[in-house]
Amino acid sequence: MSVDRNLIARAIRPGELDLHFSLLCQAFDLDPVLARPIYDQDPFFAIDHKRALFDHGQMVAVLTVVPATLQVHLNGTLPVAGIAGVGVPPAFRQRGYASELLKQTLRALPDEFGYAVAALESDNPAFYRRCGFEHCSTNYEWRAAPQDLPDHPAASRVTQLEPGGQALESLRIQCLHRTLSQAIDTTFVRDERRWQVIETLASGRLVAVYRNETDAITSYVAYQQDSAAEGFGWTITEMFASDDIGRHALIGYLARQTNIPFVRCRMSRTTFHEFGLSQIDGIKLNLVDGVMMRLLDLQTALEQLAARPGFLQTLRGTTGGFTICLDDDQGSKRPKRLRLFVIDDARDEPRTVIAPADEIEGDCLSGDVGALTQLLLGYAPASVLRQTDRLHPTTADAISIANQLFTPTDLFLPLPDRF
Ligand SMILES: CC(C)(COP(=O)(O)OP(=O)(O)OC[C@H]1O[C@@H](n2cnc3c(N)ncnc32)[C@H](O)[C@@H]1OP(=O)(O)O)[C@@H](O)C(=O)NCCC(=O)NCCS
Secondary structure, three states: OOOOOOEEEEEOOHHHHHHHHHHHHHHHOOOHHHHHHHHHHOOOOOHHHEEEEEEOOEEEEEEEEEEEEEEEOOOEEEEEEEEEEEEOOHHHOOOOHHHHHHHHHHHHHHHHHOOOEEEEOOOOHHHHHOOOOEEOOEEEEEEEOHHHOOOOHHHHHEEEOOHHHHHHHHHHHHHHHHHHHHOOOOEEEOOHHHHHHHHHHOOOOEEEEEEOOOOOEEEEEEEEEEEEOOEEEEEEEEEEEOOHHHHHHHHHHHHOOOOOOOEEEEEOHHHHHHOOHHHOOOOEEEEEEOOEEEEOOHHHHHHHHOOOOOHHHHHHOOOOOEEEEEEOOOOOOOOOEEEEEEEOOOOOOOEEEEEEOOOOOOEEEEEEHHHHHHHHOOOOOHHHHHHOOOEEEOOOHHHHHHHHHOOOOOOOOOHHHOO
């Protein structure tokens, strides 16, 4: 980086909104007339979440932080900073501006807003990996011709909602989504603002619902029409079913769409298996890297993960606790060496304590931010990260303790929840 630069990243001020928008349009080659209403009406709009980098006072790079919440192991909640719209106008590229904006923003986020992790979707993982992001999920991306899917009599109870019907059934669908999501171990929580984006701003969303014998909606599929080489088919944005009959009904409904050349969808491994898709010969399956995440605040992340049943029990089995050391030069000033232990006296309920540690005692695990992000979010177990030399234990037991503390998850960021 050349020495004559003076790079400051911060939230923009009201007078800088038009410039922020203009840089975004230049970077993504957007038509300002079409993009402006989306920028202005974004239900997540908050000026302190619109960030920019200034070189000697001139705005040169922009990004937007979108608040999200990750439910972890059913009972913890991690505040997530979704990173969107990272953009630099063509004339300013390849000077390190985007990287600098990202680094300074990530460093500031835990103190300014309490975010514990950052997340994004990108087709340029190498760029984000340099800022500490790592893939934390695998998407099951499949495609099939409708006639290759199995029909089912229950498909007759699936109907596509007209736009008016979508509005009418909106609360029922939201409620069903909430109930079914609450049973998913680790998943993004959908709030009112996200529903507003999905239902009013996303164009071309179609919804078909399955009604059971009592006429209650117990399953639904949302999709949009998309073109591909074979013509117009359906891209399914999400499928939710509360039981097997609902799952058969939705797949049967897709099987009946013989007038379109394909249906395609991205889902989690768990959902793929639950819908019985692994049993169907005609399905073409691709495993693709999903959401990238980055730890921002180790302590907050551990506090939420420690709410998982079994965490305290594992920790209790250690001699004097377990220490985690995060190697993260680019990160926030939050504590990076933490000791986890159990306080268990007769007067109170036993509880997990997570506190900054001056020294390494007993079982300890250290790793870079990418490795610890993947470990804590359940993407890769400690033993696998150790095999590739990305985690460093001080004792033979440290890896097996970490394997028990941080259990596998099947994290998935569905299309409607993208930042
Ligand atoms: C992607 C994008 C934001 C990158 O912006 P940028 O400011 O050029 O990014 P950086 O300069 O920080 O890094 C880009 C490259 O320049 C290199 N670089 C960093 N500092 C540099 C410097 N001082 N001089 C020359 N090159 C430098 C980086 O190593 C990086 O290498 P890579 O090409 O192998 O990735 C920009 O190209 C863009 O706006 N693209 C369109 C929108 C988009 O796709 N956004 C991302 C999806 S949300």
